[in-house]
Amino acid sequence: MLNHRAVSFIFIPLMALLLGLHFYRELSLYFFFMALLAYVAIVVYGTVSISAGYHLKALCEGVTTEKEIAITFDDGPNPEVTPQLLDLLKEKNIIAGFFCIGKNIEGNEDLLKRIDNEGHIIGNHSYSHGYMFDFFPAAWLLQDLTSAEQAITEVIGKKPLCFRPPYGVTTPPLARAVRSLYYKVIGWSVRSMDTTIKDDEQILKNIKGSLAPGAILLFHDNNPRILNIIREFTDFAIERGYKIVGFDKLLGIRAYA
Ligand SMILES: [Zn+2]
Numbered sequence: 673m674l675n676h677r678a679v680s681f682i683f684i685p686l687m688a689l690l691l692g693l694h695f696y697r698e699l700s701l702y703f704f705f706m707a708l709l710a711y712v713a714i715v716v717y718g719t720v721s722i723s724a725g726y727h728l729k730a731l732c733e734g735v736t737t738e739k740e741i742a743i744t745f746d747d748g749p750n751p752e753v754t755p756q757l758l759d760l761l762k763e764k765n766i767i768a769g770f771f772c773i774g775k776n777i778e779g780n781e782d783l784l785k786r787i788d789n790e791g792h793i794i795g796n797h798s799y800s801h802g803y804m805f806d807f808f809p810a811a812w813l814l815q816d817l818t819s820a821e822q823a824i825t826e827v828i829g830k831k832p833l834c835f836r837p838p839y840g841v842t843t844p845p846l847a848r849a850v851r852s853l854y855y856k857v858i859g860w861s862v863r864s865m866d867t868t869i870k871d872d873e874q875i876l877k878n879i880k881g882s883l884a885p886g887a888i889l890l891f892h893d894n895n896p897r898i899l900n901i902i903r904e905f906t907d908f909a910i911e912r913g914y915k916i917v918g919f920d921k922l923l924g925i926r927a928y929a
Contacts, residue, residue, distance in 0.1 A: 676718060676727050676844060683711040719806075722840035722859035728847040730837075730859035734886035734922035741883070741909060742919035743902070744769035744860065745893035746797055746836060749776055749783040754893050757902065758790055764906055768792050769919040770893065771836040771858070774799030774820030781827045788828040793918045793927045795834035795858060796820045806841045813849035821853070830928040834858045834920070856925055860890035864901070867892050872901055880908055888919055 687707050693699035718726025734740065748754045749772055761768055770787050772794055777784050788794055798805060799820040808816070817835065825831045835855035837846060842857075850857060862882040869875050879889060879901075889905075891898050906916060920927040 674714065674718065674724065674726060676715070679711070679714050679718075679726075683707060683714075687711065719843060720841055722837065722842065722857075723861070727842040727844055728837075728850055728857050730842075730857040731923050731925070732859035733861040733888055734924075736886045736922070739885055739912070739914045740917050740922055741885070741887040741889065741914055742769060742917055742922040743889045743891065743906070744771060744836075744858070744919055745891050745898075746771045747776070747801070748772055748893040749780045749787065750894040751780055751783060753896050753898070754780075754783055754787070756896075756899055757893050758786060758792075760899060760903060761792070762790060764903075764910075766906060766916045767918045767921075768916070769795060769858070771795040771797035771834075772820075772824065773797050773801045774816075774823040775801070777823045777827060784824070784827045788830075791918075793834075793920050794824055794828060794830075794832055795836055795927070796824065796832045796855065797836050798838050799823065801838045805838045806843050806846060808845065810845040810848040810852075813846055814852060817849055817853055817855070832927065833929055834925070834927055858888070858919060858923075860888045862887050862889045864889060864891050864898075866895050866898050866901065872897060875901055876904055876908075879905055883909055883912065883914065886922065888922065 687704060690704040690707055694701050694704060718724045722730045723732045748770055770792055796817060799816045833856055835850055836858050862879055864875055864879050866875055
């Protein structure tokens with residue numbers, strides 16, 4: 673699999689060589705710019721595509737032929753949506769994963785406790801989750817992830833071991849921060865696009881079409897529209913013989929220290 677170190681190891685000397693050949697052998701700059709363009713394209717792809725494992729290895733699906741999948745919810749806990757979602761999951765006897773934002777836990781401690789008490793898995797999804805999150809240096813990111821970890825641990829009494837990067841974006845500083853905290857990075861294989869696609873039927877069509885053993889689906893529990901989507905999707909999956917399990921079970925990993 674491509675990773676940033678190997679790609680840089682090849683492309684940086686190559687670009688230096690092409691530049692040298694331009695100045696000393698009058699080689700056209702075209703070759704240098706083509707190499708630069710290819711390098712930038714690979715880095716951008718690796719940064720925005722969590723499944724590429726480019727900066728950081730992420731677990732994005734279970735390796736199984738069993739009809740088992742995991743559903744995960746990012747960006748909560750949300751006082752409006754999360755309680756209704758928990759009611760629905762309880763009614764259907766489904767275990768799910770919740771990647772919580774540290775700052776959202778403040779004032780919603782009982783809700784976080786409820787998520788844990790009902791058997792769901794809680795992971796770290798950063799403290800701030802700001803738009804500029806990925807542009808901060810490693811020391812700042814380390815502090816942010818540690819603050820979220822403390823917020824979770826103080827409420828549920830367990831230290832999370834799993835982290836999901838905001839927006840699924842990874843960078844070299846984030847990779848350093850995550851490694852120093854020994855987090856496992858959890859991605860997804862099916863992105864529901866519940867925050868961008870406005871038509872519920874289109875979302876349902878996409879996610880039903882992606883149903884496959886080992887799939888990890890990404891939703892957001894700050895979006896009330898997911899309630900109907902989850903109800904219909906989980907009925908569909910269960911009717912087809914699928915079991916919906918915690919992502920830790922699907923991946924065979926520990927969720928807490
Ligand atoms: Zn998020």
